Amino acid sequence: MDLSRFPRRRYTTHPTPLEPMPRFSQALAASCPGGQGPELWIKRDDMLGLFPGGNKTRKLEFLVADALAQGADTLITCGAPQSNHCRITLAAAVKEGLKCRFVIEERVPHSFHDDASGNHFMFRLMGVEAITVVPGGSNMAQAMQAEAELLMAQGRKGYIIPGGGSNAIGGLGYAACAQELQQQCFDQGVSFDRVVVGSGSSGTHGGLLAGFLGNHIQVPIVGVGVSRDPADQEPLVHREAQAVLDLVGIPMTVPREAVVSVGGYWQPKYSIPNDKMVEAVQMLARTEGILLDPVYTGKIMAGLIGLARQGFFKPQERVLFLHTGGLPSLHAYENEVLGKAPVVKL
Ligand SMILES: Cc1ncc(COP(=O)(O)O)c(C=O)c1O
Incomplete structure (x- = not known):
């Protein structure tokens, strides 16, 4: 898979670390059938550039390069009130000397507060040019087009x-991540039986899948839905993976069965905390000293824990968790993740 013909900015100097998690694996095994669980590893995409980076950093390397090639002076994007994507897009804009504007969707009514902490604080600190707030369910493409026309x-x-x-x-960013991972596996002499990744707007899951298919990496990927159950999520991922392969010019149809996601961990609603997320965030922090966020990676890790406890992974299977970042929003949910504020029980 040759990605070299696509313009790309570089926001990270090194491959993100690929590390075993022995203490977390041991703690999880204790609650798995027969006391045996998978051997868990982590790829630290929370350590990507545009600090504190995350999965958006990889996507933006290609998107911002395209914006610059087109002579743009302003990036326009959208997200929820605590959007990591908006924050990292703004950081890329600042670094490139561009302006940046957001359309923020209030998916949870009244969740936008101009004095909020976490990512919202960073929007203000890094000097977003304008924020337009629209109600949940608005046509975001139309709202962003209105900004462009302005x-x-x-x-x-x-x-x-x-x-x-x-x-x-x-999605090319995660096809590139697949190549980085393949090289790391070779260099570190390690192989995986399965990769667990978050699945939301689907660029991470779909891009990674396209990269696996295009580079003949035969490791199944399981996506944990952060806002949708499989019936709604899998078509999005399939479309994204196919779009990436088509753009790269790989004449391949993404097999439907290669798209696998699980639901049941994002409820009661996107971004609203639940008890399984709290357990996952506390467990990883207290066994490996690695922090997860409450909106995405905490729920994604809760999915991995749930699958392990259901016996989904064979004992001793080596499973890679892709940490996609998102840490600033942890500060907006401190009481919930410390167990000091009530959360929904799943
Ligand atoms: C920290 C984090 N993890 C996972 C995701 C989901 O990734 P994607 O939207 O590419 O499916 C997001 C999306 O915003 C995110 O911010």
Whole structure:
């Protein structure tokens, strides 16, 4: 899979660490059938550039390069009030000398507060040019187009990045991650039986799958839904993986059965804490000293823990968890993750 013909900015200097998690594996095994669980490893995409980086950093390397190639002076994107994607897009804009504007969707009514901490604080600190707040369910593409037209009327040029940076160009970031992982496995002499990844706007899951298929990496990927159950999520991932393969020019149809996701861990609603997320965040922090966020990676890890306890992984299977970042929003949910505020029981 040759990605070299696509323009790319570089926001991370090294491959992200690929590490075993022996203490977490041991703690989890104790609650698995027969006291045996998988051997867990982690790929630290929470250590990507545009600190504190995350999965969006990889997508933005290709998206921002495309924006610059098109002569844009402003990035326009959208997300929820505590969006990691918006924060990292803004960091990329600042680094490139571009302006940045957001359309924020209040998916949970009244969840936007101008004095909020976490990512929202960083929006203000890094100097977002404008934030337009719209109600949940709004047409985000239309709202971003309105921003672009506003700029055009001023003689400026906006570049629209879809929610989560998930289109074919953004997905190239995770196809590149597949190549990075393949090289690391070779260098470190390690192989995996399965990879567990978050599945939201689908650029991470779909891009990684395209990268696995395009590089003949025969390791199954399981996506844990952060906002949808499989019936709604899998078609999105399939479409994204296919779009990435098509863009790269690989004449392959993504097999439907290669798209696997699990649901049941994101409820009661996107971004609203639950008890399984709290357990996952506490367990990883207290066994490996690695922090997860409450909106995405905490729920994704809860999915991995749940699958292990159901006996989904064979004993001694080596399973890789992809940490996709998101840490600043942890500060907006401190009481919930410390068990000091009530959360929904799943
Ligand atoms: C920390 C984190 N993990 C996972 C995801 C989900 O990734 P994707 O939207 O590419 O499916 C997101 C999306 O915003 C995220 O911020």
